[in-house]
Amino acid sequence: MSTEQPAAYFRRDGEVYTPTSWGRSLWADGILSGPPVCGLLAREIENRYRTGEFVPARFTVDLHQPVPAVPLTVDSELTRDGNRVRAAQAVLRAEGVVVARASAVLLKRSAQPPGEVWREVRRPPLPPAELLASVAPTVHLFDSDGSGDGWSVEISRHENDTRKRKWVRGIPVVAGEAGSPFVFAAMAGEQASLVTNWGTEGIGFINTDVSITFARLPIGPEMGIEAGNHLSHDGIAAGSAVLYDADGEFGVCTVSAVANERRQISGAAIDAYIPQRGGRQRA
Numbered sequence: 356m357s358t359e360q361p362a363a364y365f366r367r368d369g370e371v372y373t374p375t376s377w378g379r380s381l382w383a384d385g386i387l388s389g390p391p392v393c394g395l396l397a398r399e400i401e402n403r404y405r406t407g408e409f410v411p412a413r414f415t416v417d418l419h420q421p422v423p424a425v426p427l428t429v430d431s432e433l434t435r436d437g438n439r440v441r442a443a444q445a446v447l448r449a450e451g452v453v454v455a456r457a458s459a460v461l462l463k464r465s466a467q468p469p470g471e472v473w474r475e476v477r478r479p480p481l482p483p484a485e486l487l488a489s490v491a492p493t494v495h496l497f498d499s500d501g502s503g504d505g506w507s508v509e510i511s512r513h514e515n516d517t518r519k520r521k522w523v524r525g526i527p528v529v530a531g532e533a534g535s536p537f538v539f540a541a542m543a544g545e546q547a548s549l550v551t552n553w554g555t556e557g558i559g560f561i562n563t564d565v566s567i568t569f570a571r572l573p574i575g576p577e578m579g580i581e582a583g584n585h586l587s588h589d590g591i592a593a594g595s596a597v598l599y600d601a602d603g604e605f606g607v608c609t610v611s612a613v614a615n616e617r618r619q620i621s622g623a624a625i626d627a628y629i630p631q632r633g634g635r636q637r638a
């Protein structure tokens with residue numbers, strides 16, 4: 356009988372969240388990657404402040420320092436509670452020290468105004484159903500305009516200077532919980548840094564924040580994120596991306612990033628990590 360636990364980023368013991376190996380960062384040992392940090396903060400915001408017709412419209416995380424892979428706590432407060440606009444903020448702590456902050460705006464659903472507005476008609480591509488069915492449900496897929504090979508598990512096949520995208524297959528933030536579309540989108544949106552800063556030599560920028568604005572929530576735990584643009588100068592980058600699912604685009608992500616060239620991550624390094632992700636071989 357297998358003793359492996361279901362995939363999740365944290366185990367919960369009361370108000371303490373202990374990281375599992377699924378959330379470890381490739382940038383350095385002993386720290387967490389961005390998605391589980393964003394997911395834990397988004398979970399706190401949603402569980403406490405999403406009520407009635409109020410839905411998340413903007414979620415921002417300040418990743419101002421590496422988050423250590425140690426037991427964490429999270430708390431939050433409501434900063435505005437109006438008839439149509441609700442705002443909240445949350446903080447993540449490691450050993451009592453604040454290591455990440457989040458803010459969110461929740462808006463009340465209402466009727467669409469009259470008239471037509473210009474919008475992009477292009478729809479980002481979906482990965483083939485047969486490819487999704489052929490790999491484990493925790494495996495992500497990668498694609499780029501310039502590879503010619505289409506979607507693949509290997510990120511190294513897309514080290515080029517064209518538009519990138521990733522299909523994210525979310526796992527729960529907390530073991531024993533199913534997760535929610537908003538939390539899965541918060542974790543996927545953090546990967547705007549990957550798709551916008553990924554070039555011919557891998558990934559050389561690390562993001563210091565992420566902000567996601569939603570027109571709607573995704574229809575499920577799987578979704579894509581596609582690069583919109585990358586701008587950089589003097590080791591500082593600004594990136595934009597769109598979030599989408601089988602029904603089309605539903606959100607816009609922006610990230611700020613700083614050069615991390617001495618720890619540049621190659622596609623080959625990520626490919627080597629993927630089979631061990633969350634497994635017992637992961638150091």
